[in-house]
Amino acid sequence: MNPSILYAVITLAVIGAGSGAILYWVASKFKVEEDPRIDTVAEALPQANCGGCGYAGCRNFAEAIVKTGSLDNLFCPVGGDEVMKRIASILGLEAPTMQPMIAVVRCNGSFQNSPSKFHYDGVKSCAFAHITFTGEGGCPFGCLGQGDCERACSFDAIHINPKTGLPEVNDKCTACGACVKACPRNIIEMRPKGKKDRRIFITCMNQEKGAIARKNCEAACIGCNKCVKECRFDAITVSNNLAYIDPHKCTLCRKCVEVCPTNCILEVNFPPRKRTTQSDSPAEITA
Amino acid sequence: MLKTFKKGGVHPHENKFSANSPIQPIDPPQKIFVPLSQSLGAPSKPVVKKGDEVKAGDILATGESFISSYLHSPVSGKIENIDDFIDVSGYRKPAIFIEVTGSEWNASVNLSDELKEDITLEGASIIQKVKEMGVVGLGGATFPTHVKLMIPQGKKAELLIINGVECEPYLTSDHRLMLEKPREIITGTRILMKALGVTRAIIGIENNKPDAINLLSKHASSYPGIEVCPLRVKYPQGGEKQLIQALTGREVPSGKLPIEVGCIVQNVGTAFAVYQAVQKNRPLVERVVTVTGTNVLHPSNFLVKIGTPVSALLEKAGWQPEKAGKVIAGGPMMGKALLNADVPIVKGTSGILVLNGKESLRPKVQPCIRCAQCVSACPMGLEPYYLARVSEVEKFDLAENGAILDCIECGSCQYICPSARPLLDHIRLGKLKVNQIIRSRNQ
Numbered sequence: 001m002n003p004s005i006l007y008a009v010i011t012l013a014v015i016g017a018g019s020g021a022i023l024y025w026v027a028s029k030f031k032v033e034e035d036p037r038i039d040t041v042a043e044a045l046p047q048a049n050c051g052g053c054g055y056a057g058c059r060n061f062a063e064a065i066v067k068t069g070s071l072d073n074l075f076c077p078v079g080g081d082e083v084m085k086r087i088a089s090i091l092g093l094e095a096p097t098m099q100p101m102i103a104v105v106r107c108n109g110s111f112q113n114s115p116s117k118f119h120y121d122g123v124k125s126c127a128f129a130h131i132t133f134t135g136e137g138g139c140p141f142g143c144l145g146q147g148d149c150e151r152a153c154s155f156d157a158i159h160i161n162p163k164t165g166l167p168e169v170n171d172k173c174t175a176c177g178a179c180v181k182a183c184p185r186n187i188i189e190m191r192p193k194g195k196k197d198r199r200i201f202i203t204c205m206n207q208e209k210g211a212i213a214r215k216n217c218e219a220a221c222i223g224c225n226k227c228v229k230e231c232r233f234d235a236i237t238v239s240n241n242l243a244y245i246d247p248h249k250c251t252l253c254r255k256c257v258e259v260c261p262t263n264c265i266l267e268v269n270f271p272p273r274k275r276t277t278q279s280d281s282p283a284e285i286t287a
Numbered sequence: 288m289l290k291t292f293k294k295g296g297v298h299p300h301e302n303k304f305s306a307n308s309p310i311q312p313i314d315p316p317q318k319i320f321v322p323l324s325q326s327l328g329a330p331s332k333p334v335v336k337k338g339d340e341v342k343a344g345d346i347l348a349t350g351e352s353f354i355s356s357y358l359h360s361p362v363s364g365k366i367e368n369i370d371d372f373i374d375v376s377g378y379r380k381p382a383i384f385i386e387v388t389g390s391e392w393n394a395s396v397n398l399s400d401e402l403k404e405d406i407t408l409e410g411a412s413i414i415q416k417v418k419e420m421g422v423v424g425l426g427g428a429t430f431p432t433h434v435k436l437m438i439p440q441g442k443k444a445e446l447l448i449i450n451g452v453e454c455e456p457y458l459t460s461d462h463r464l465m466l467e468k469p470r471e472i473i474t475g476t477r478i479l480m481k482a483l484g485v486t487r488a489i490i491g492i493e494n495n496k497p498d499a500i501n502l503l504s505k506h507a508s509s510y511p512g513i514e515v516c517p518l519r520v521k522y523p524q525g526g527e528k529q530l531i532q533a534l535t536g537r538e539v540p541s542g543k544l545p546i547e548v549g550c551i552v553q554n555v556g557t558a559f560a561v562y563q564a565v566q567k568n569r570p571l572v573e574r575v576v577t578v579t580g581t582n583v584l585h586p587s588n589f590l591v592k593i594g595t596p597v598s599a600l601l602e603k604a605g606w607q608p609e610k611a612g613k614v615i616a617g618g619p620m621m622g623k624a625l626l627n628a629d630v631p632i633v634k635g636t637s638g639i640l641v642l643n644g645k646e647s648l649r650p651k652v653q654p655c656i657r658c659a660q661c662v663s664a665c666p667m668g669l670e671p672y673y674l675a676r677v678s679e680v681e682k683f684d685l686a687e688n689g690a691i692l693d694c695i696e697c698g699s700c701q702y703i704c705p706s707a708r709p710l711l712d713h714i715r716l717g718k719l720k721v722n723q724i725i726r727s728r729n730q
Contacts, residue, residue, distance in 0.1 A: 118377075118626055121649050123712040125679075131719060133626055134377030208379070 037090060038066045044086045045076060050154050052077045052176025071096050078155075078174040099192040101175035103158065107187045108203035108264060109135075109142035110164035114217035120146075130184040138216040141206040143167065143187055152182035171197075192247050197269045200245060200252055204264045207240040214262070221264045227256035289494055291519035292529040295666040297699045298521055299620065301495060305459045305579045305586035310467055312590040313603055315362050315390075319594035320372050320382040321347060325633045326423040327430045328354030333383060339366045344393035344570055347383050350421075356431045357421035358383075361572035361592035363391040375616055377626045385594070397567040404474050406481055406565070413482040413565055420564030421571045421634075425556030426450060426525065427617060429635040432557055436482050438546060445549040447488040448534060449476050449558055451503070452518065452525035454493060455618025458638040460575040461555050463588045465492070465499040468559055469506045475558030476513055478565050483551055489534050490515045490555070493524060522620060523697035527552045529666050541693050556637075577638035578604040581646065582611045591632050597639055598628040612647030615640040620698045653706040661700035661710060667693050671700035675710040678717025683724055686717045694718060 042062035049057040053076050055064055065074055071093050076083050081097055088095035114137030120129060126148035134140040145165040149158050157172035158179050167179075167188075180188045187205055202221055206213040210222030223241030235249035236256060245256070245265075257265045324330035331348035335341060341360040348358040364387045371379040392398055408416060418433035438444050449472070453461040465472060476488050490507065492500050494517045507513040518524055518533055528539045530552060537548040545552055553561075556574065563569040572593055579586035584605030591600060597614065615622040616636055661671040669690060677685040694714050701711045 123709045125712075125716070128712050128716045131716065132376065138377055138626075140378050212379075 035066050038062050040090050041065055041087050044079075044083060044090065046078045046083065048078050048154065048174070048176070050078060050174070050176040050178060052174065052178070065091070069093075077101060077176055101190045102171075102173050102193045102199075103169050103175065103177075103179055103188050104191050104199065104201055104268075105143070105167050105169060105187060106189055106201065106203055106205050107141075107143040107166060108219040108266070109137050109139055109217045110166050110219075112164070113219040114139055114142060126182075127184045139206060139213070139220070141185060141187075141204075141208075142217060144185070148182045148184070149179035149188060152178040154178065194247070194252065198252050199247075199268045200250055200254065200257065201247075201266060202243050202245055202264060203266045204242065207242050209241055213241070219262055219264045222262060224261060226259045226261065227265060230255045230259045289517055289519040290533050291521050292524060292532040292666060294668045295664050295699060296521040296523065296529075297664050297702050299456045299702060301520070302456050302579075303459050303462070303495070304457070304583075305577050305588055306462055306496075308459075308463070308585075308587045310463050310575055310588045310590050313592075313595065313600065315387050315592045315595050316599050317387055318367070318384065319362060319387060319592065319596070320384045320631055321358060321361070321594040322372065322374065322380055322382040322631060322633055323348055323358070324380060325358065325429060325593075325635065326350070326354075326356040327428060328352070328356075330381070331355060331358045333369055335366050335369075335383065337366055337368055340364075341366060341385065342391050342393045343572065344396045350418075350431070354431055354434055356423050357419055357570070359421055359570035359572050360385065361594055362387045362389070364388045373627065373630070375623055375625050375630050382631070396569050398569075399567075402470050402474070403566040404470070406474075406478055408478075408565060410482050410484060413478055416565050417482070417561055420560075420569070422557065422560045422564050423571070423634050424554060425560060425574060425634065425637070426554035427621070427635055427637055429633075432553070432561065435551060435553070436479070438483070442546045443549060444483045444485050444546060444551050445487065446535065446551075447476065447480050447483055447485050448530060448550055448552045449479075449488060449490040449555055450525055450527075450530055450552055451490055451492040451496075451499065451555040452530060453496070454520075454522045454525040455620055455622075455638075456522075457579045457640050458577050458618050459579070460577045460588055460637050462496050462499055463577075464559055464575050465496070465503060465555055469499075469502045471562045472555050472558045473503070473506050473510065473513065474566065475560075475562035477510065478561050479551075479553055479558060480512065485551075486512050488513045491518050491524075491530050491534050492516070493518050493520045495520045523666055523695065523699065526666065526695050526697060528695065541690060571634060574632070574634065574636070576600060576632055576636055578606075578641075579638065580606075580641035580643075582606055582641035582643050593634060594631045596629045596631055597625065600632070600639055601628060601641065606641050610643050611641050612644035613642045615642065620702065621696065649709075650707040652708055655706055655708055658705060660703045660705065664699040664703040666697060666699060667695060669694060671710045671714065672708075674717060675700075675708065675713035678713045678720070681720075683717065683720050687721045687724070691717050691721055 042059045045058040047058050053061045055061040075098055085095040116136040117138050118136050120136055124146050126144040126146040129144045129146050135142055135144045143166050147160045149167050150160055155172050155174050158167050158169050161168050204221035206220045213220035221242050223238050225238055227243055228236045228238055233249050233251055235246045237244055257267050329352045331350045333348045335347055342363045345360045347360050350356040364385045367384040367386045369383050372382040374380045414433050414436045422432040423429045451465055480488050500517050504515040507515055527545055531545055531550045532538055539545050539548055560571045573590055575588055576591045577588050578600050587604050614625045616625055655672055665671055674686055674689050674691050698711050
């Protein structure tokens, strides 16, 4: 055997062992002390990295929880109560409870209700369309239908329906809030999921006076106050010609839906009424 | 070799159909509406109320905040209302609605066409006059002229540049004005020189308007400070910074104004409006508007009262609504498509362009092939493909570092792109967001 091969092997072995020793020493000397609980908490999180909690990713959120040592104002909307309970038990804290939320689309300016007056030929981006013009239907508050919310969603939970031109939320929604941030017109709102998944909300954001709003859209809220008078629980308020239903006060009695002259109050997941009334077009959306 | 700016630029088809059509005045219809926000800066504050009788030239609204302008009545009539109208983007903006009864002028306005060359006013009073007569930059950006004439402390203007470039394809309103009112423009230039206290002025005109160059050179020859400089035809030479570079070789530093290099740029239309304001006491209530395009049977230049609806002009020029695809306010490169033809002509409307159905549509967008033609075309030396991409993926810090705010939105990148990518759309959105970020950072 050629001795030079042997020398090479020995030299490499010595260098390797020496470097290993140095690395070991450096690693132990400059070790970053990290709370081991961060890893356990991070593992308990859903790992969606959606940013719904307000932090960049699940690990940042875990760090924040462990560092502050309390769960005040910290909530993982994707994991919900179950995950928060698990985290609370790891840290020996009390778990906060929050109503399960879901995104709802507060516009009913479908192609049928708000027919296209113009043809938009620009970039497929709501943010750009918003600074360029009012939208194909002409409503300055309505959905632009270019799908910024769809692209922002990492859970496959919101899609533009090609028949209506409006986004629809399905039950994959985790209430991370990405679509709410993406919408340049603030049409998407986070609302409590409600008992048995039942919800009632106003599907309009138009703050113009009734007559002007109706020119562009048949399903616009005209601020007529009929629903306010009908509601016995003070759940509905009208400001800037636009009604709003407070989800915490609403008892889901559906009285307001019946009186709305423009059908802009939407009820979701309710059984059909006994005496069938005219609730045709808004039922197309199953938000 | 003719002068031009150094970096970038494109040369679209000129299509100056209306170059030989003389300016014809157009009668205002029964009802006009004057938008309150017609210049850059704060909207004007109305001083009239419902039911008031006004004469042409009476003040409708004042603009006393720093960047704002006065508005005058273009007609005599009765104020019908101060209400919202639907603007070019479809949003609702306030306007003064006037029922037209005639064209009786305010007595202080000198209505004669006689040329008045002696300048009696002094510097500061010229600026005051320009302000009171509501003169704004007529090149398109509508920056209030009196603000531009007030030189900030510590700076010194040495050169006035009059912009007769009209580099946008199709538009001919400045061209016709130079041919029909050359002596008034020269006088307006002299007034501006006096207001600024400069001894030199250059009128820059692109070489595709030889008749205007000859005519203005002839009239300018009797004034030693004023020279006319022909320029090579290249878009966007009418951009302030490009014109300064073409004529003087100086480059305006990033984020700074032309006064940084001692220049002030005014449009020929503005020079004419200044002449009328100072010499004739006539406020800016009408302007020359080109109505053109392949859809229009008689491409023409009209002298239009501010507030006249676009539809009145289109009918006069013989448009074919059934064939029309897009009606654009301004030129094809920087103009904005109208949502309805009932919007009024404002101080900044230099032209109305009607394109036929097919030619008005955008070509199909294809992937970027990294050919860098947009980089070569950018007159500001930016990287449009990069700025568009980082704006698209919302990396606004990278966009800011890439000097996105230096973009003049000329559209050369989008015009030259072989993949028809909507570069400028993304860059515009990016500029808006970067501006918002900077504003929130400064708070």
